[in-house]
Structure formats: C-alpha cells, structure tokens
Amino acid sequence: MSTASNLRFISLTALLLLLAPVVSHAADEKGKWFGVEFPHDSPVVSVGFDFGPSTITSRGPSIVIDLHAALTLRNVGTKPICGLTLRVEAQDLSPHGRGSVIKPSLFVLPGEEFPVKVDMQLVRPISAARSESAMVQVTIDCALFSDLKAYGPDKLNSKRTLMVYEMEARRDRQFLTRLLDGGRLPELREELNFGNQDFIPRQLGLELLTGPRTISSREQALAVSPVNFPKGPVQPLGGAAQVAGNEVRAPRVDIRNVSKLHVVSVAMGWIVRDGHGTDFVAGALTSRLPIGPVQTSFISEAGTLRFSLPSGAPMVIDRLMTFVNDVEFADGTVWIPSRDDIDAATQDYILRRELATSPEEQRLASIYRREGTDGLKKELKRVSLSNSKPN
C-alpha cells in the first residue's frame, strides 16, 4: 500500500472514530439489552423496574452498556425472606464470567416489597455476535428464608453464602442486644465505631487471575501462619504460598477436622500484612473438601492473587495468615466463629475488629450513626419480631 493510501486509510479511521454516533436508546428499547426473569414458582417477583440514567454508547471498537436498574421485588411466598442472591449473566461472558447482587439481612415478610439496585457496565466488541435474548439477564439464584431453608437453582453456591451471612447477623445482633440490655454503652459505641461517619473499614484492591500463566522468576516461598479459634471444629496447621512482590500464587494450607462430624466444605479466611505492618482481611476462599472426623487434609488454590492499596499502588506482602472462616457439615449445618472465639484468637485489637465485622454489623452501625441508640434498639426489636413470626 502506498503512503498516500495509508494516510487516506488512517484519516478515514480517525473520522469514523470521531464521528461515531452516540447511541441513546429509549427506555422501552433497553429491554432488549436487559432482562429480568423469575421462575413461575419463585418466592419473589418483579413488580416494577426503572432504568434511570442508563445509556448505551459506542466507544471506538466497543459498545458500552451502562445500566442502572432499580428493581422493586415482592415476597409472594409464605415465609419471611432473610437473604436473596440475584444472578447477573451477560451472554458475551458466558460461561466464563458472571456476576451477582446479594441482599443479606432483609427480613421481608410475605406480601412486602423491597428495592434492589443493579448498577453495572458491560463493555463488548461491536463485532461480537448477538443472540435474540437480552444481553444482560438477571434472575434469582437463591432466596434464604428465616428458617434457613432455601429456594433457587443455587448455581453460585449462594445458599451456603447466605446462610453464613445470616448466622453472622444473628450472632452480631445477639451481641449488640446483650450490650444494650446490660447497659454497656461505652462498649457498644466502640463496637459501632462511635457513630463516626468517616469510618470506613480497611480497604484493599484485588486482582484474581485464573488459568495458566507464566511464573515469575522472583517468586519465593512464604510460610502461612495459622490463626486458631480454640473451639473451631477445623484447625489450620500451617502452610505456604509462592509470593512475588504483591502477587500470591498457589497457597496451600494443611487443616485438621477436630470434630466428630463429617465436613463437606471449609472456607479459609486470609489476612495479608503489608510492608508497614498493617493487616488486611482479604476475604475467604471456600473449598469443597470432604474430611472425616479427626482427619487431616489440605486446601490449595490454583489461581494467582494480586493485592494493591486503595490508591492502586502495589502492596508489598510481608506476611500471610489464615483462619477457618466457616465450616459446612454433611448434615447441612454451618459453623461460624463466635464472638468469644474471635476474642480468644488474637490479642491484636484491630485484627479482632476486622475478623468480627460482618455485613449485618455494618448495617447496624449505619443505623446507629443516623439514629443513635434509640434507632438501633428499634431495629433490633423489629428484626427480632420478624424472625419470631411463624414460618
């Protein structure tokens, strides 16, 4: 191709890029991109949704779908719902990727309505094929009732997740009720961050890479220290991981079932200490792992994790610690650490706080901040009454 032809090609491309029209679709057309579908026997149905400021734009070789859907759902079942997971699937990513929106600590009585917002963005190549169905589909994955029974296809292992959240919520509500009833207000204030509006739990950035990749030559083996809850049914014994800078690869932890029950899955919590000695609870990895009573086994992960500070700067990993976050037994029951277990596990006040912070405590702290002790009392009473309703 001659220089003149090249230049003509580049200029045409530039013009196309500049003049690519911004496509805004009317609300009824957005239905072609976004679909909400619940099975006919679902305990929740959608009674309305609003797309608000959603837009669909073309940007270079990609199409950007910015969706801000506000759904109104109704409990049409016969039991109070205490947790819900909605599955968000995009045809472009299936089956390799998907998303979900979880609402724990709901207390929605039969006939009551509640809002769920889905704020998301999908970037896809314009050239990608498109089927007749909606580009983004939202459906129910699991609904957890107050009797800890569940409904839904549970493709995302949501029942277990919702159950852990609900048990943590009950533990923390009980703890706060005890503090209130016992007049231990200074402890209550401390527990709820003194109602400080600016308090935000420690944040970190995460990147999780799955699939085969090149191993860095800078990798070093780093020992994983166990944090033990004395009364836990499963105890971590120790382990190791390959660490390079802010990357952790192939973590492995040896564990022992010290209970008399058969374990079917274990969620190992991870704590990362950075170069300044600050601990971050990085989350928990659940593994399906059948372990008989008094047996030893190990948990290993194939993926690579990259940690960064909220500013985006890589976090230097100085130390790795692990603890048993929750255990699921063969009889369907789930164990979570009690407040006493957490207190006994570590002398580090901040780490103890991080381990004890559940979604429910975060919600109650927000109520305490806005409405004070009276608001908190009222909310605890409301939830207690909701849970005591016959199923």
Add this chain to the structure above:
Amino acid sequence: MSTPAAEHPSIEILSLYATGDLPFVQRFRTSVHVRHCAACEQHVLTFQSTKAELRREAQGEVLTGYEAIADWQALEADMLGNIRVGVAASRCIENVGRRSRLGFRLAWGTGMAALFMAGWVARVPADESGRLISALRHVVGLEQPAFNGTVLRSTRDGISVKARGATLTILHPQSAVISMSGPASVTARYVDDDSGQVTITNVYGQ
C-alpha cells in the same frame, strides 16, 4: 535602490532566472528584485552572456586545436563555469516544488495524526488502549506475554470480570470493602445510602 543582502535571491535562482527556467511565481518575484538590484542584475547578465557564448560555440564557432590550446585557461574557466551552473541549476530544479510538496505532506500528515489521536482518546476505552500498548511492548520484548484467562479485578468504582474480549463491571460506591469470596470470585460490600440495606456484589470467573 539598494536591497538588503538577506533578500537577494540565491545564485542558483539567478542562474535559473537567466536561462528562463524558474516557475512563474518565482520568476516574477526575481524579476522584480533584479530590476531594482544592480548586483543581481550583473549576475544575471553574466549568466546570460555565458549562455550566449556557449550557444555560439555550439553553432560552429569551434576553436581550432591550436587556438583551443593557446586559450586553454579561458576555455577551462568557461567549462568549469558551465559545469557549476549546470550542477547548481539541476540541484535548484530538484528542490523547487519538492520543498512545497514535502511541506504540504508534512502538514497533512500531522493534521491526520492529530485527528486520529483525538478520535482515539475520545472514543477508544482505556482498556483497549492499554491492550494495544501491552501488545506493542510484547512485540518489542519489553513485556511478558499477555494473560489469556479470566481476570477478576477491583477498581474504585466497581468489580469486574473480563473474559472473551468483554468486560462486565458491577459498580459500587467508593466506600465499598473489597475481598475475595471464593477461588474465582471477588466481592464488594457496602451500605446503600438510600435503602440503608447492605448490598454485596460479586463477580465470578471460571
């Protein structure tokens, strides 16, 4: 009328003017100058007389061998002068037009490049640019091969899963706490200001 030396046409331009080989606009400009500049007029006259002499020689006024040898120095000077004029003229002809063509192409190319860059910045997502830069760095050996599996990532505004060239990002407020929630899952947790409810969003890769 005297003209500043800086404004004199070059000797090449004058030689071309003398032989009538300049383009129209330049010829007009040079003639205006020569009419008012005695020095340049003298150069032009010299070129023209040399040209006339050469033409005369070409028309048969050929020196005999003896005369040529007798007036060898004059002949040598003439020949060298002719060669210099010829070389200068050819160089001048090469540059006349080329400069303007080059200038035009350069301006056009710069304009198109600026337009292209503006289009790229305005229209192409940062992800795509990053991928292109990464690919270029890979080509020149500055970067390891790109990762082709599923990538889960947290940013200040959301958690995303990237696979098969598409990216799904579930957005959250900046106060959200990020954690991992499975071997291939990233979670963001926040309290929704409007409803007061806790919302937990997840992205999953396989």
